[in-house]
Amino acid sequence: MGRFSGPDAVPASCPRMLQMTDNSHPEDGPEIETLALPLDAWHRAKGARMVAFAGYHMPIHYDGIMAEHLWVRENAGLFDVSHMGQLQLIGEGAASALEAIVPGDISALKPGRMRYSLLLGEDGGILDDLMITNTGHHLYIVVNGAVKHDDIAYLYDALPETVTINYDEDAALLALQGPKAAGALARLVPDVAALVFMQAGPFMWGGVPLGISRSGYTGEDGFEISVGAEHVVALADALCAMDEVKPIGLGARDSLRLEAGLPLYGHDLDARIDPVEGDLSFAISKRRREEGGFAGAARILGHLSDGAPTKRVGFTVDGRQPVREGAEIYHEQQHVGTVTSGGFAPSLGAPIAMGYVASGFAALGTKLEADVRGKRIGLTVTAMPFIPHNYVRKNNQ
């Protein structure tokens, strides 16, 4: 998750050579003051280049996107994702009430388990993607930073008064990702070794309470760690003191998630797209398919049974030139879709993309072309992820 507004990395002071098609996506809406997150000074001290993203100053890279990306695939990277919204839904019946606006089986979510789900508008369009954890006491929800205030307003309207919505503005959120993440975190919090993918729980680091889940947005094994803002600097320092852990910016977060085939809200998903079109049918639980009863169920269940008119797919790209967001896709002279994310995949050493095409052109192996500044570049519809996921689904202890 985590909306990454593409590299707004080009400073305004840079003349035109560096300004043209910089793949940036300025946030919509009125200009508001860009806020500092709890690790702001920490990032700057680590040499980060900071950019405005989702209303906050955030690090886009430290050493360079390519090096950081490859580091995460081999070692462990620490991401500050404190811009994301951490919410609690408290009250009897919160899970069943939430099911009116998400298509997952939240009532069946056991304590200590989490699920990826989608916040649905009345017409079944995706208002956000989110992680829902049953803590045993309440539902803990992580939503995208760029739309968190809209999400909260929507939840207030949609949920009954018996459900209390807390927005924990004072909590920071870190992600530790990569094949060496588990070893590194276990040195501070040994009990995390017991978690497997999509499990979560409360832990203590010294006297500091942490909410930790085994999850992430890179395709690698890893953890997301909720920690009070007053402790986040000490935790980030303790993690980055280990040789295998380096801080990683938003740039590599975006290239890692693209290789992992994971959609980015606001780019690959938006309010016009439903879960079937978004190739996220796995998030529609079996019971919910049978019973319906969620926003947009008629459209979504119709698309499940009859097929959707468009579908999110992955593409390999001919040659070495990246095909980026917004590139139009053609089959001969017929316009059949649009690229929604694209770039150079550091782990593959080649450009990759994802986007939407008319369902008749969504079959694996279909040859299409993207228009990049008047030049046609060959695309082939490809299964995602582009790099195999490396999740730990069974505990080997």
Added chain:
Amino acid sequence: MPRYFTEDHEWVDVDGTAATVGITDYAQVQLGDVVFVELPAAGKALSKGEPCAVVESVKAASDVYAPVSGTVTAGNDALEADPALVNSAAEGAAAGGGWFFKLTLSDSGELDGLMDAASYAAFVGGL
């Protein structure tokens, strides 16, 4: 051989009417890891200021502008196989360097409007 610079972060080496063009080290730092460069074909006539090449990094695509008018005589083929040369040797005008293309100047007078190394350093220092 004098080297000139533009405010758009191109450099141009001039030897008589023969010129070699690239982007500056400052520019490659701003762009980050370069993964693709599109160069003008030999024989193409360029007007000063027109977009004539594209440099793509992991994070962005950017135009490169012709620092002077002229006719392209050669592109740096090495960038096709190894675009990272732009990062490692942005201002290298010789073999193994990250230069973009060579051209024959059509109007040497255009050089008067460009910066020398000291002026460019001061310009970049003010960004």
